[in-house]
Amino acid sequence: xxxxxxxxxxxxxxxxxxxxxxxxxxxxxxxxxxxxxxxxxxxxxxxxxxxxxxxxxxxxxxxxxxxxxxxxxxxxxxxxxxxxxxxxxxxxxxxxxxxxxxxxxxxxxxxxxxxxxxxxxxxxxxxxxxxxxxxxxxxxxxxxxxxxxxxxxxxxxxxxxxxxxxxxxxxxxxxxxxxxxxxxxxxxxxxxxxxxxxxxxxxxxxxxxxxxxxxxxxxxxxxxxxxxxxxxxxxxxxxxxxxxxxxxxxxxxxxxxxxxxxxxxxxxxxxxxxxxxxxxxxxxxxxxxxxxxxxxxxxxxxxxxxxxxxxxxxxxxxxxxxxxxxxxxxxxxxxxxxxxxxxxxxxxxxxxxxxxxxxxxxxxxxxxxxxxxxxxxxxxxxxxxxxxxxxxxxxxxxxxxxxxxxxxxxxxxxxxxxxxxxxxxxxxxxxxxxxxxxxxxxxxxxxxxxxxxxxxxxxxxxxxxxxxxxxxxxxxxxxxxxxxxxxxxxxxxxxxxxxxxxxxxxxxxxxxxxxxxxxxxxxxxxxxxxxxxxxxxxxxxxxxxxxxxxxxxxxxxxxxxxxxxxxxxxxxxxxxxxxxxxxxxxxxxxxxxxxxxxxxxxxxxxxxxxxxxxxxxxxxxxxxxxxxxxxxxxxxxxxxxxxxxxxxxxxxxxxxxxxxxxxxxxxxxxxxxxxxxxxxxxxxxxxxxxxxxxxxxxxxxxxxxxxxxxxxxxxxxxxxxxx
Numbered sequence: 002x003x004x005x006x007x008x009x010x011x012x013x014x015x016x017x018x019x020x021x022x023x024x025x026x027x028x029x030x031x032x033x034x035x036x037x038x039x040x041x042x043x044x045x046x047x048x049x050x051x052x053x054x055x056x057x058x059x060x061x062x063x064x065x066x067x068x069x070x071x072x073x074x075x076x077x078x079x080x081x082x083x084x085x086x087x088x089x090x091x092x093x094x095x096x097x098x099x100x101x102x103x104x105x106x107x108x109x110x111x112x113x114x115x116x117x118x119x120x121x122x123x124x125x126x127x128x129x130x131x132x133x134x135x136x137x138x139x140x141x142x143x144x145x146x147x148x149x150x151x152x153x154x155x156x157x158x159x160x161x162x163x164x165x166x167x168x169x170x171x172x173x174x175x176x177x178x179x180x181x182x183x184x185x186x187x188x189x190x191x192x193x194x195x196x197x198x199x200x201x202x203x204x205x206x207x208x209x210x211x212x213x214x215x216x217x218x219x220x221x222x223x224x225x226x227x228x229x230x231x232x233x234x235x236x237x238x239x240x241x242x243x244x245x246x247x248x249x250x251x252x253x254x255x256x257x258x259x260x261x262x263x264x265x266x267x268x269x270x271x272x273x274x275x276x277x278x279x280x281x282x283x284x285x286x287x288x289x290x291x292x293x294x295x296x297x298x299x300x301x302x303x304x305x306x307x308x309x310x311x312x313x314x315x316x317x318x319x320x321x322x323x324x325x326x327x328x329x330x331x332x333x334x335x336x337x338x339x340x341x342x343x344x345x346x347x348x349x350x351x352x353x354x355x356x357x358x359x360x361x362x363x364x365x366x367x368x369x370x371x372x373x374x375x376x377x378x379x380x381x382x383x384x385x386x387x388x389x390x391x392x393x394x395x396x397x398x399x400x401x402x403x404x405x406x407x408x409x410x411x412x413x414x415x416x417x418x419x420x421x422x423x424x425x426x427x428x429x430x431x432x433x434x435x436x437x438x439x440x441x442x443x444x445x446x447x448x449x450x451x452x453x454x455x456x457x458x459x460x461x462x463x464x465x466x467x468x469x470x471x472x473x474x475x476x477x478x479x480x481x482x483x484x485x486x487x488x489x490x491x492x493x494x495x496x497x498x499x500x501x502x503x504x505x506x507x508x509x510x511x512x513x514x515x516x517x518x519x520x521x522x523x524x525x526x527x528x529x530x531x532x533x534x535x536x537x538x539x540x541x542x543x544x545x546x547x548x549x550x551x552x553x554x555x556x557x558x559x560x561x562x563x564x565x566x567x568x569x570x571x572x573x574x575x576x577x578x579x580x581x582x583x584x585x586x587x588x589x590x591x592x593x594x595x596x597x598x599x600x601x602x603x604x605x606x607x608x609x610x611x612x613x614x615x616x617x618x619x620x621x622x623x624x625x626x627x628x629x630x631x632x633x634x635x636x637x638x639x640x641x642x643x644x645x646x647x648x649x650x651x652x653x654x655x656x657x658x659x660x661x662x663x664x665x666x667x668x669x670x671x672x673x674x675x676x677x678x679x680x681x682x683x684x685x686x687x688x689x690x691x692x693x694x695x696x697x698x699x700x701x702x703x704x705x706x707x708x709x710x711x712x713x714x715x716x717x718x719x720x721x722x723x724x
Contacts, residue, residue, distance in 0.1 A: 037064065038062060038063070038064045038076065039062065039063040039064070040054065040056055040060070040061070040062050040074075040076075041059075041060070041061045041062075042056035042057060042058055042059060042060040042061070042074075043057060043058030043059050044056070044057045044058055045057075051077075051079075052077065052078035052079045053075060053076070053077050053078070054075070054076040054078070055073070055074075055075050055076075056073070056074045056075075056076075057072070057073050058072070060072065060073065060074045060085070062074055062076075062083070064109050065094075065109040065111075065138075066094035067091065067092065067093060067094060067109075067138075068091070068092040069083070069085060069089070069090070069091050069092075069104075069106070070088075070089070070090040070091075070092075071085035071086065071087055071088060071089040071090070071104070072086060072087030072088050072089075073085065073086050073087055080107070081107050081108060081109075082105065082106075082107050083104075083105070083106045083107065084103075084104070084105050084106075085103070085104045085105075085106070086102070086103055086104075087102070089101045089102065089103070089104050091104065095123065095175065095206060096123040097120060097121065097122055097123060098120070098121040099115065099118060099119070099120050099121075100118070100119040100120075100121075101115045101116060101117055101118050101119070102116055102117040103115070103116040103117070104116075106135070108138075109138070111135065111136075111137050111138030111139075112135060112136060112137070112138070113134070113135040114132070114133070114134050114135075115132065115133040115134075115135070116131075116132050117131065117132075118130045118131075118132070118133045118143065120141075120173075122204065122205045123205040123206060124150065124205035124722055125150065125690070126148065126149065126150035126205065126691075126722050127148070127149060127150070128143065128146060128147065128148045128171070128173075129146065129147050130143030130144060130145060130146035130147075130171065131144055131145040131146075132144050132145075133146075138175075139174065139175045139176040140172065140173070140174050140175065140176070141172070141173040141175075142170065142171075142172050142173075143170065143171040143172075143173070144169070144170060145169060146167070146168055146170070146171035146182075147165055147166065147167045147168075148165065148166045148167075148168075148171065148180070148182075149162045149164065149165035149166070149691065150690060150691040150721055150722045151163045151164060151165070151689070151690065151691035151692070152689075152690055152691075160191075161188065161190055161191030162691070163189070163190065163689070163691060163692060164187060164188065164189050164190075164691065164692065164720065165187070165188050166182060166185055166186070166187050166188075166200070167185065167186055167188060168182035168183055168184055168185035168186075168200075169183060169184040169185075170182075170183040170184065171183070171185075173204060175204070175206075178203055178204050178206050178207045178210075179201055179202075179203060179204060180201065180202055180203075180204050181199070181200070181201040182197075182199065182200040182201070183198070183199060184198060185197055185198075185199070185200050202722070202723045205722065209233075209235045209241065210233075210235055211232075211233060211234050211235045212232070212233060213230065213231070213232050213233075214231040214232070214233050214243070215231075215693075215717055215718065215719035215720070216228060216229060216230045216231070216717070217229040217231075217715060217716075217717045218715070218716055218717070219713060219714055219715035219716065220713070220714050221249075221251075221328075221711055221712070221713045221714075222709075222710075222711050222712045222713075223251065223326065223708075223709055223711045224249040224250075224251050224252050224327070225249050225250030225251030225252070226249065226250040227247065227248065227249050227250075227715070228247070228248045229245055229246070229247045229248075230245075230246060230248075231243055231244065231245045232244045232245075239262060239263045239264065240261070240262045240263075241260075241261055242258060242259065242260045242261065243258055243259045244256075244257075244258040245257040245258055245259075247274075247327075252276065252278050252327075253276060253277065253278055254276065255274055255275070255276040255327060256274060256275050256276065257272075257273065257274035257275075258272070258273060258274075259271065259272045259273075260272075264303070266303045266304045266305070267301060267302045267303030267304055267310070267312070268301065268302065269299070269300070269301030269302075269303075270299065270300060270301070271297065271298070271299040272297070272298045272299070273295065273296065273297040273298070273299075274295050274296055274327070274329065275293065275294075275295035276293070276294050276295060276327075277291055277292070277293050277294075278291060278292065278294060279291055279292075280292050281707040282707070283706040283707065284706075284707070285706070285707040285708075285709050293319065294319045294320060294323045295318070295319050295323065296316075296317065296318040296319065296323060296324060296329060296330075297315060297316075297317055298315065298316050298330075299313070299314075299315040300312070300313065300314045300315070301313055308343050308344060308345050309341065309342070309343040310341070310342060310343075311339075311340065311341040311342075312339075312340055313337075313338065313339040313340065314336060314337065314338045314339075315337050316332075316335035316336055316337055316358070317335060317337065317358060318335060318358065318360070321359075321360040321361070321362070321364075321706070322360070322705060322706050322707050322708045324360070325705060325708045326707060326708045328711075328713070332360065333359070333360050333361050334357055334358065334359055334360060334361075335357070335358040335360065336355065336356075336357055336358075337355070337356040337357075337358075338353060338354065338355050338356075339353070339354050340352065340353045340354075347380060347381045347382065347383070348378070348379070348380050349377075349378070349379045349380075350376075350377065350378050350379075351376070351377045352374055352375070352376050352377075353372070353374065353375045353376075353377075354372060354373045354374050354375070355370075355371070355372035355373075355375070356371055356372075356373075357369050357370065357371075362705065362706060365404070366403075367402065367403040367404040367405070368402055368403075368404055368405045369402070370400045370401070370402055370405075370507065371400070371401055371402065372398065372399070372400050373399055373401075374397070374399060375396070375397070375398045375399075376395075376396070376397040376398075377394075377395070377396050377397075378393075378394065378395045378396075379392075379393070379394050379395075380392065380393045380394075387419060387421065388419070388420055388421075389417060389418060389419040389420075390417075390418050391415070391416065391417055391418075392414075392415065392416040392417075392418065393413075393414070393415050393416075394412075394413070394414045394415075395411075395412065395413045395414075396410070396411070396412040396413075396528060397410070397411055397412075398410040398412075398508075398528075400507055405444060406442065406443065406444050406445050406446065406455075406505050406507075407442065407443040407444065408440060408441075408442050408443075408445075408505050408507055409440065409441040409442070410438060410439070410440050410528070410529075411438070411439045412436065412437070412438045412439075412528050413436070413437055414434055414435065414436035414437075415434065415435055415436075416432055416433065416434035416435075417432070417433045417434075418430070418431070418432045419431045419432075426473065426474065427471065427472075427473050428471070428472040428473070428474065429469070429470065429471055429472075430468075430469075430470040430472075431467075431468065431469050431470075432466075432467070432468040432522075433465075433466075433467050433468075434465070434466045434467075434468075434522075435463075435464070435465050435466075436463070436464050436465075436466070437461065437462070437463045437464075438461055438462050438504075438528065439459070439461040440459065440460050440461060440503070440504055441458070441459050442456065442457060442458065442460070442503065442504070442505060443457045444457060445457065445502070445503055445504070445505045446505075447502045448502065448506070456502065456503045458503070460501065460503040460504060462499050462501070462504070462531070464495055464496060464499050464531060464533070465495065465496070466493065466494070466495040466522065467493070467494045467495075468491065468492070468493045468494075468522060469491070469492050470489070470490070470491040470492075470520070471489070471490050471491075472487055472488070472489050473487065473488055474486075474487040475487065481547055481548045481549070482545055482546065482547050482548075483545070483546050484543075484544070484545045484546075485542070485543070485544040485545075485546075486541070486542070486543050487541070487542040487543075488539075488540075488541050488542075489520065489538075489539065489540050489541070489542060489558070490537065490538075490539045491520050491537065491538040491539070492535075492536075492537050493522060493535070493536050493537075493538070494535045495531075495532075495533055495534065495535070496533060496534070497533050497534045498533055499531040499533045500530055500531055500533070500568050504529060505529065506529045506530055507527070507529050508526065508527025508528060508529050509525040509526055509527040509528070509529045509530035511526050512524065512525055512526060512530075512569075512573065514569075514573055514574040514575050514580065514581070514583060514601065515583050515599065515601060515611070516556055516558070516583045516584055516585045516599060519538055519540055519556075519558045519560065519583055520538050520540070520558075524575070530568065531568075532566075532568065533566065533568070534562055534563060534564070534566060535562065535563050536560060536561065536562040536563070537560070537561050537562075538558065538559075538560045539558060539559060539560075539561075540556060540557055540558020540559065540584075541556070541557055541558065542554075542555070542556050543555045543556075547590075549591075550591070550592070551589060551590040551591055552587070552589055553586075553587065553588050553589070553590075554585075554586075554587045555584065555585065555586045555587070556584050556585050557582060557583075557584035558582070558583060558584065559579065559580050559581070559582050559583070559604070560575065560579075560580040561578065561579050561580070562578055563578075564578060565577060565578055572610075572633060574601050574610065574611075577604070579604050580604065581601045581602060581603055581604050581610060582600075582601070582602040582604060582607075583600070583601045583602075584599070584600055585597070585598065585599045585600070586598040593618055593619065593620055594617075594618035595615075595616070595617050595618065596614075596615075596616050597613075597614070597615040597616075598612075598613070598614050598615075599611075599612075599613040599614075600612055600613070609631060610633040611631060611632055611633060612629065612630070612631040613628075613629070613630050613631075614627070614628065614629040614630075615627070615628050615629075616628075619654075621657050622656060622657065622658060623654065623655075623656045623658075624654065624655050624656070625652070625653070625654050626652070626653045626654070627650070627651070627652050628650065628651040628652075629649075629650045629651075630647070630648070630649055630650075631647075631648045632646070632647040632648070633646055646673060647673065648671070648672040648673050649669065649670060649671050649672055649673075649679070650669075650670050650672060651667065651668070651669045651670075652667065652668050653665070653666065653667035653668075654666055654667075660689075661687055661688060661689045662685070662686070662687055663685075663686050663688075664683070664684065664685050664686075665683070665684045665686075666681070666682065666683040666684065667681065667682050667683075668680070668681040668682075669681070677702065678702055679701070679702055679703055680699065680700065680701045680702060680703070681699055681700060682697060682698070682699030682700075683697070683698050683699060684696065684697040684698070690721070691720070691721050691722070692718070692719065692720055692721060693717070693718070693719040693721065694716070694717070694718050694719075695716060695717045696714070696715070696716035696717075697713070697714070697715045697716070698713070698714045698715075699712070699713055700712045700713070
């Protein structure tokens with residue numbers, strides 16, 4: 002029979018025949034679109050006297066957002082009763098799909114009885130039951146049911162899935178979004194492993210729900226046996242928290258957690274932990290008494306309006322070794338920083354404060370600086386004559402210590418900058434700047450003679466500077482590869498001096514001469530130190546770029562000055578009239594291979610004084626990464642805070658050796674002296690559509706007071722879709 006003609010006839014009949022409860026409709030006014038029944042079938046018959054519609058062959062019935070497909074459907078208008086048999090599929094408005102051999106439905110398909118039910122949930126997990134009863138279209142009670150999100154074996158579908166839950170009775174409450182099991186047991190590969198009289202978990206429509214998360218298990222040579230049982234608290238749609246009590250056999254209970262909140266103006270996160278444990282000396286030996294140990298990390302960012310925003314970072318620990326001993330973090334300095342900043346056109350303003358907590362054994366908290374406040378302002382003018390721009394920068398810093406040097410600084414700098422390109426392709430850049438710094442200091446130690454009396458009072462400096470830079474990029478297209486060769490020469494003129502002993506070095510101690518600051522006006526990281534005198538920076542850049550994304554880039558260069566400058570300490574690479582050679586090389590022919598090499602070579606012997614190599618490559622089956630670093634001794638201007646020679650190598654790998662399995666490992670080794678392994682770790686993960694298994698095994702070999710070398714084994718098993 003012609004299906005379209007049958008559908009049109011049935012549609013006309015069904016609309017009139019399925020208007021149920023006309024008297025009730027007059028009182029309550031239900032939506033007619035929810036009452037109508039739309040039927041499509043190969044054959045439709047209607048018994049007007051009995052009020053029965055019978056549809057046969059490829060039947061499709063739509064009512065109230067539900068779709069029923071079956072071989073045969075009988076609809077009794079008077080009793081509002083629908084019966085379906087043979088290859089039945091019922092699609093719910095929520096996205097769930099039910100399959101059955103026999104269904105009897107009423108009240109717009111909200112009430113019913115199903116036999117031999119198979120249910121496909123919205124997250125692709127499945128349920129099956131011998132029989133089921135639907136109530137109100139929102140509750141399904143199933144007898145002798147089984148649930149599993151695991152895919153069946155393709156070669157043997159009758160084989161038991163990886164895991165499943167069986168129960169004598171299962172209730173799926175779609176309104177409460179819960180699936181509850183009564184007299185239930187879990188099977189793994191068909192073998193019962195756990196029984197519970199009652200168990201409940203959210204259905205797949207739940208995005209977030211309070212409840213326990215997958216626990217973590219482990220053992221540690223310093224903490225003993227470990228068990229972490231996270232509990233997730235869904236406080237509100239924009240606010241939640243996770244409590245993570247950590248039970249250890251050697252150190253008791255560590256209470257931890259994280260709180261997260263997102264607001265219209267920003268977001269904030271706070272992580273904290275606390276424990277009450279036995280006191281230990283610096284050798285890790287227990288001594289009399291107990292103490293509280295803990296930490297708090299918090300950060301937030303908030304918008305005040307389209308121009309201004311503020312935020313904070315808070316990091317504090319009760320003592321130096323707590324974070325390392327409990328494997329929370331490996332930081333050696335904690336930073337607390339409130340800030341406010343604004344962006345308005347070409348203007349930028351920032352206000353910051355800094356409070357540091359030193360965690361190294363040699364740190365004296367009374368001598369660690371407190372910065373309150375540090376104010377910065379920057380302005381870039383609109384392009385003017387010949388594209389030139391004007392800049393203005395200002396900085397205010399108040400730094401004090403409980404014991405040691407105090408420094409108050411005001412710094413301003415104005416500049417004029419002119420870029421230009423000649424018709425022949427020569428690229429020029431010229432800058433003229435004037436900077437002034439005013440200091441008021443207390444107890445400044447002379448870095449050249451620390452035993453002399455300290456200096457206090459007001460001092461300052463004024464420094465003009467002129468810079469001219471020339472670049473000449475040469476481009477050649479060779480087939481699918483574009484090559485760029487660019488010589489660069491930069492000349493800078495400024496007065497000698499500018500770093501008197503009366504000015505303390507607070508923000509420019511972290512100095513390193515390398516390829517990133519070869520063409521910088523000043524290579525210092527802050528404002529307390531100036532690079533002075535006439536000097537020339539020159540180098541050569543090269544790049545080759547393929548159309549497929551592969552590339553090779555390189556840079557080598559050197560700096561020269563008219564005479565030596567004792568501003569830079571021994572080992573810096575800038576202590577002589579001619580500097581060391583610095584450069585980098587990057588070779589990345591494809592996504593499967595990358596080599597990055599950064600170097601500093603002695604200017605006379607070409608011996609490596611600093612080498613940094615990072616090699617990564619491989620495919621999905623195996624990807625390797627090797628990092629090597631050689632850092633030659635470098636002394637500060639006072640010869641007290643420099644670091645000795647360091648040489649180490651780090652290796653790691655990641656292997657996805659099957660569809661579901663992946664492995665990883667890493668090792669860090671010190672190559673100085675006789676050399677020793679600092680740490681190693683390994684991990685194995687299995688993940689499919691229904692389970693995650695993660696295990697990590699590793700060891701650290703370093704010691705820091707009560708933090709001893711430690712061997713750890715941690716693992717977690719997470720059954721997906723159970724919470």
